[in-house]
Amino acid sequence: MTLAAAPLAQLDAFVIDLNRASAAAILPLFRADHGLEDKGAGKNLPRDSHAAFDPVTEADRGAEAAIRKLIAERYPEHGVIGEEYGEDRPDAEFVWVLDPIDGTRAFISGLPLWTTLIGLRHQGRPVLGSIGQPYTGEIFIGSAAGSRLLSRGSEQAIRVRECPRLTDAIIATTDPDACFDGAERGAWLQVRAAAKLARLGCDAYAYAMVALGKMDMVIEAGLKAWDVEAAIPLIEGAGGIVTDWRGEPIGQDGGQMVISGDRRCLDEALVALRRSAK
Missing domain, CATH: 3.30.540.10 (Fructose-1,6-Bisphosphatase, subunit A, domain 1)
Structure with a gap:
């Protein structure tokens, strides 16, 4: 209801x-x-x-x-x-x-x-x-x-911004060396190589920057419910998308997550991320 x-x-x-x-x-x-x-x-x-x-x-x-x-x-x-x-x-x-x-x-x-x-x-x-x-x-x-x-x-x-191509995207993750396993790190590096700019160490502040229309995508893994749930209504209310690495809705247990302001940019990133989805 x-x-x-x-x-x-x-x-x-x-x-x-x-x-x-x-x-x-x-x-x-x-x-x-x-x-x-x-x-x-x-x-x-x-x-x-x-x-x-x-x-x-x-x-x-x-x-x-x-x-x-x-x-x-x-x-x-x-x-x-x-x-x-x-x-x-x-x-x-x-x-x-x-x-x-x-x-x-x-x-x-x-x-x-x-x-x-x-x-x-x-x-x-x-x-x-x-x-x-x-x-x-x-x-x-x-x-x-x-x-x-x-x-x-x-x-x-506030509203997310349009970013139809990953090559124009500003992306973020917290710490690819500590937060990703080997396969996840490889997927991140592939997305990072395509993106225009990447920022590290911003934690959930990067989520807010996607909602504000200043960044385009955040990729994370190993998350708990409390790392994820506040972001979902904020991002969706701003016109963005929150999915797991398969492009499916995030479950209540957290795990792998992608936040994106533009579905077209997300779809490009998921080509790499799906190979390491759990």
Whole structure:
């Protein structure tokens, strides 16, 4: 069943409140003493594994706790799935999917490329999502009603741009050496060779740049649900597409993902990516 416009508008406003609560927990610790812990320590993973160094900070945990507290107060019947504190009623009609700091490596390096990802499922389907960057004062929000950017007191509708050819595309991934296996890396390199420009290390901020019409494609692998779900309504609300490496819809478990502003550009990239699809 499609979510009606009135409750969607109320939930949209609530997402802004969640972003503000998260920002209040995170910003005092950015470029400060953030209590770093390595969740990958002791797992005996290869040094080139993406999970070999898996940082988490007091800011990650404090932000997710603040978001969960607000959800519990306002919508106690809703479920929550979060990176730091796990699942609570994941089969509820409404389920929030949270990554309090996507890009913790950027966060601990003092780079303002980390974001807060807040997604909402209704009956198992992503219907509302936001990507917030409080240091730059930006909240990108999207749903079937459209996507927009809130920034320093102003608000504007946002839209992906046309890019019919991969040779004209600006593309991104987080870290091809750490995030892709051998076959995936080969597929990335083939797409990279065709594209006009590639940027690395932007994490989910690159998703927002596709929605804003500044980049054309993001290719990722090994993602969890909280890395993906906030992006789907934002990108689709801006006119873009989110698929797996086969060109099919992303499942609830994450995995391989392609975000594209133009279906024609996506189709060109999928020629290479399908060979390494899982």
